[in-house]
Amino acid sequence: MTELQNLAEALVDAARRAGADQADAMAVDARATGIDVRDGALENAERSEGVEIGLRVLVGGRQGAVSSSDHGADAIAAMAERAVAMARAAPVDDWLGLADPEQLSPRRDAEGLELSENAPEPDPAHLQDLALRAEAAALSVEGISQVESANASYSSRRMWLAASNGFSGGYGRTSHAISAVAITGEGLGMERDYAGEGRIFASDLPTPEEIGILAGERTVARAGARKPPTGAFPILFDRRVSASLIGHLLSAVNGTAIARGASWLRRDLGEQVLPAGMTLTENPLRPRFPSSRPFDAEGLATRERRIVTDGILNGWTLDLATARKLGMDSTASAVRGLASAPSPGNSNIHLTPGNRDQQALIREMGRGLIVTSMLGASINGTTGDYSRGAAGFWVENGQIAWPVNECTIAGNLRQMLLTLVAADDALPWRALEVPSLLVQGMTVAGA
Structure with a gap:
């Protein structure tokens, strides 16, 4: 060195x-x-x-x-x-x-x-x-x-x-x-x-x-996939893709978006953004984890912090510049590349798991869509409007009925996140440790 x-x-x-x-x-x-x-x-x-x-x-x-x-x-x-x-x-x-x-x-x-x-x-x-x-x-x-x-x-x-x-x-x-x-x-x-x-x-x-x-x-398991019906249904985001939902929340509380006034959560500090009982924690100091770091890209000491506690948004993710602009303190979240200025970023995110397995959530949803992969995205960072291509499995009577491809799912992130129900199956060793998440009342565009 x-x-x-x-x-x-x-x-x-x-x-x-x-x-x-x-x-x-x-x-x-x-x-x-x-x-x-x-x-x-x-x-x-x-x-x-x-x-x-x-x-x-x-x-x-x-x-x-x-x-x-x-x-x-x-x-x-x-x-x-x-x-x-x-x-x-x-x-x-x-x-x-x-x-x-x-x-x-x-x-x-x-x-x-x-x-x-x-x-x-x-x-x-x-x-x-x-x-x-x-x-x-x-x-x-x-x-x-x-x-x-x-x-x-x-x-x-x-x-x-x-x-x-x-x-x-x-x-x-x-x-x-x-x-x-x-x-x-x-x-x-x-x-x-x-x-x-x-x-x-x-x-x-x-x-x-x-x-x-x-x-x-x-x-x-995907053999014979076909389009699902069109309508409003519950959607279960499998643990392979559920972190993307929390990623959208993290983007919305990023200091760069907040300082520009370009976030759908810009007025929600201290407000409920996740269901009661859900806590979103960042801990850059977890040993052997992929995005752990002892200090940020501006030399500040990293530390564990709660971004959301019991569903309530506690604060933004800030580097020095965005913190100064907002009249706050940096959260030691600066990241940077070799030829770029620092900007806020996250390390080792953990969402509170639920107390039921994925099968229990599938039975609870009754009829709807399990999403296991996604492609393309149309996300409006200012309004939270959400639309993505998806594939996965269709559920009838609380059981997987057939594999699904070529459909679009849509909703608004504010409402989506407030209806989350978490399973207990988060995968370990991830930069975002998030279990399967059930979302109520999204729109599915299929056959």
Whole structure:
């Protein structure tokens, strides 16, 4: 990490020499290997690695940001000059600025969070074996005609953040993933589905056989899919897609949308936005979880917080700029890329589960739609109007009757979220840990 620290701090020093009032910089060392197999043989192998750097400068209330894969001394000096020139041509934003030194996190690494596996990088032959095993398992499911793809991958990313306010810290993160996409039927009757899992530690992954079989079983269950009837029905969002509903709520309480007045929840602070009994928690400090982080992209200490408590909206998700604009404090939620300014984002979301399993909710809904996948979206962030393409299963008399494809579901997020009934089946290890959710009275457009 010393090399990354030196690069980030050198960028900040160069920016100050070039005339920046304030500056922050990132240096990232990333490497990734991905293996795809098909028909029992290697289909594609990809490998990427490299060190990239990014710099943001602030000059008189203006900002500029640049990035580069060239990190020689001359390139760093040129980057700083270019960033300062860009900032001087940018519009003034009085809310911009780094954190005050007393606001900074005392923690400068991820010790205790277990974000990086201390083990040798898996070689391509091992990844290929994992992918082949997932493919073979999917093909072993009766009714599977082919496996479109099976993949195994590994990535490692180390990051260092430095700023002119004195912050300097960094940490690494690893990721292991296995996935498979299976197909059943032919021609117009062809259906596909998938399964995939990712973990920081390889030992936490399901086996390739479990992933392949799940992909096959999900695909076979979709054989013979047809359109559902049109009308107003309850809709059960399976745990595979239910996090998207909570994602829309998170977007609506994001400080960027609130500061612009472009959120359907902009007047609802302190109001009920979820049913009583539901709490939405963010905890960036969960060990071994995919989006955990010890500090945010502005060097502030992350912490657990409740976004919604017992259905009541507690606050917005804020970085420093949006917090200043709204007269509030940052929630240490800043995220950023190498060549972008910080903006608010979330880490490790958890929604209160219910006390019944999915089957109980299916029996309760009686007649309606279970959604297991979605495509396309028309979401109005200002009004909350919601429309998406969907596929899944039709329910009659409290039981799954047939698979469904080619339909559209619509409603308004405000009403949808207030009617939620949660199951107890949230999948672990997710950035958004959300169970299956039953929504009353949505519109289904099918046959």
